[in-house]
Amino acid sequence: MALYLHGYDNVAMYDGSWTEWQQDATTPKDDVATMLARSPGQPQ
């Protein structure tokens, strides 16, 4: 949501991510460590 609030226009929200993605064993997932390694330098 913050991306919208910051005024970005090209954002699509996936509002099923909390359950739908999790419940489907076939959806490709990364674990947290992989995600964090990909995401350095976040704003603090």
Next chain:
Amino acid sequence: MPRRPDRQIFVSVDWLAAHVHDANLRIMDARFVPPTAAHPRGDALYAAGHIPGAIFVHWRQDLSTNTPPVPNRLLDAEAFAAKIGQFGVDAETTVVVYDPGDENWAARLWWALKYYGHDQVYVLQGGAAAWQEAGHPWTTAVVQPPRTTFVARPRPAMRATKAQVLNAIHDPATTIIETRRQHTIVEAGGTVQGAFWLPSTTVYASQGAYRDLIAEAELDRYLQEIGADRAAHLVAT
């Protein structure tokens, strides 16, 4: 990264105080919060006091599906339109949404109304906390807005389906942003493959009793680092 040059998403508490009695204004109290020992339910907060003229809108009870297998998703167009019409919102209505001041649920209502084609919707900057801090009026009086007709005109580009997210994983023009907190991702068994992390805890800055967005330049720097500034599309989870 395209930003709308004419965007206005927030209104200030002083602006709202000056317009609170406008005939075509609908104020939505979106203080949906999971109750804890320290925090009562949102409807209890509303009953105890709210901005004059505000109606209480409960995200889960009013605007989202509560049926398995995927609860908590936005209502379909027909049901959403019926509910928003009950709230007295039509095409001519300006809507201001507020929450406790963290802007999470107000932003979600903002998104829902925008998604269904309503442009005159704004988030109250600083929410209830900023309103009260400024000493503006507070009331327990409940209003019953006149029912009207809201026509939902979905904007598909603002919402992603599972199929679209699956395609986005392999689309170099799309960057996937994971916004949940770390422990939630762990509990969920992982995130979408290829997603970059941008949790709400890093894009807001505390302003005392409420939160505000971090500086645009700071967010832009991060988005540039992960290449999202070159992405044609972003998908946020």
